[in-house]
Amino acid sequence: MGKLDQKDLAILNYLQENGRCSYTEIARLLNVSEGTVRTRINRMLKDDVFEFVIHTNPNKIGLNVQAIIGITTKLGKHEEIAEELRSYSEVRFVGAFSGTHDIIIQAYFKNNEELMDFVNKKLAQIDGIESEEVNVELKQYKDSFSYIP
Amino acid sequence: MGKLDQKDLAILNYLQENGRCSYTEIARLLNVSEGTVRTRINRMLKDDVFEFVIHTNPNKIGLNVQAIIGITTKLGKHEEIAEELRSYSEVRFVGAFSGTHDIIIQAYFKNNEELMDFVNKKLAQIDGIESEEVNVELKQYKDSFSYIP
DNA sequence: TTTGAAAAATGCGAAGC
DNA sequence: GCTTCGCATTTTTCAAA
Numbered sequence: 045m046g047k048l049d050q051k052d053l054a055i056l057n058y059l060q061e062n063g064r065c066s067y068t069e070i071a072r073l074l075n076v077s078e079g080t081v082r083t084r085i086n087r088m089l090k091d092d093v094f095e096f097v098i099h100t101n102p103n104k105i106g107l108n109v110q111a112i113i114g115i116t117t118k119l120g121k122h123e124e125i126a127e128e129l130r131s132y133s134e135v136r137f138v139g140a141f142s143g144t145h146d147i148i149i150q151a152y153f154k155n156n157e158e159l160m161d162f163v164n165k166k167l168a169q170i171d172g173i174e175s176e177e178v179n180v181e182l183k184q185y186k187d188s189f190s191y192i193p
Numbered sequence: 194m195g196k197l198d199q200k201d202l203a204i205l206n207y208l209q210e211n212g213r214c215s216y217t218e219i220a221r222l223l224n225v226s227e228g229t230v231r232t233r234i235n236r237m238l239k240d241d242v243f244e245f246v247i248h249t250n251p252n253k254i255g256l257n258v259q260a261i262i263g264i265t266t267k268l269g270k271h272e273e274i275a276e277e278l279r280s281y282s283e284v285r286f287v288g289a290f291s292g293t294h295d296i297i298i299q300a301y302f303k304n305n306e307e308l309m310d311f312v313n314k315k316l317a318q319i320d321g322i323e324s325e326e327v328n329v330e331l332k333q334y335k336d337s338f339s340y341i342p
Numbered sequence: 343t344t345t346g347a348a349a350a351a352t353g354c355g356a357a358g359c
Numbered sequence: 360g361c362t363t364c365g366c367a368t369t370t371t372t373c374a375a376a
């Protein structure tokens with residue numbers, strides 16, 4: 045499990061700005077050969093350091109309501125409930141947390157009705173959920189994928 | 194602001210699975226010409242429907258502590274505080290919410306000490322923050338970018 | 343909007359340093 | 360591990376249906 049050096053981080057930095065940046069262009073910018081960039085990217089992909097994805101704008105595909113829901117579960121039920129939640133397509137993030145909530149999820153919906161149905165029907169049906177705290181997003185200020193220091 | 198048809202959604206679906214999928218390959222899979230795929234992708238990029246990005250695995254770049262922090266602010270201070278928070282590189286998500294918390298952020302840190310410094314120094318310095326609720330992630334079950342229905 | 347075909351750019355594999 | 364060099368594939372451009 046090798047570490048990443050400065051060159052690797054530099055490559056990731058360029059790819060963050062443009063996920064389709066070519067090997068050739070990155071090579072030009074870093075003053076190394078195209079082969080070097082290619083080798084390193086392939087190594088990082090194999091080591092699961094990053095992956096190529098697209099970030100879809102939820103509003104543009106009709107998902108206008110976004111919510112973050114904090115969930116308190118019965119003791120020892122985290123795992124099972126988290127696995128169940130992760131299977132729903134509305135849910136884009138699921139994590140177990142230490143703090144006020146045992147599980148926190150982030151989910152996207154077409155409209156408020158869909159959100160209500162999700163909370164009152166889907167969540168209500170899950171055994172072991174003690175309480176939920178629904179936060180509806182009013183405005184988004186940042187949603188970045190650039191964590192390179 | 195045109196709507197997306199089935200063909201557009203099909204293209205996005207393939208790109209979700211592999212952000213580097215070539216126009217040619219998508220064209221083969223959808224039984225249309227390569228030019229069609231390219232035209233539509235470029236239109237969607239222009240319309241800000243999606244963008245090509247990379248998703249970096251936080252752990253692999255030394256960011257081992259992840260937190261979701263709910264913040265309660267003084268009335269009328271949301272905007273200003275959200276803008277301030279969005280400027281920090283540790284912070285990857287900032288939203289204003291209706292619910293228990295006025296602002297919810299998600300942030301990544303190298304270790305617990307960095308998280309503590311962030312809460313006790315950076316957040317504590319911001320005027321207008323009334324209270325914070327820190328949730329530290331113990332395990333992540335899902336973190337998807339595939340919102341296509 | 344979609345297609346096809348030619349030109350330009352990029353990606354790939356192998357060999358050598 | 361980095362580079363260079365051919366060759367394959369892909370992207371780009373543009374005219375036409």
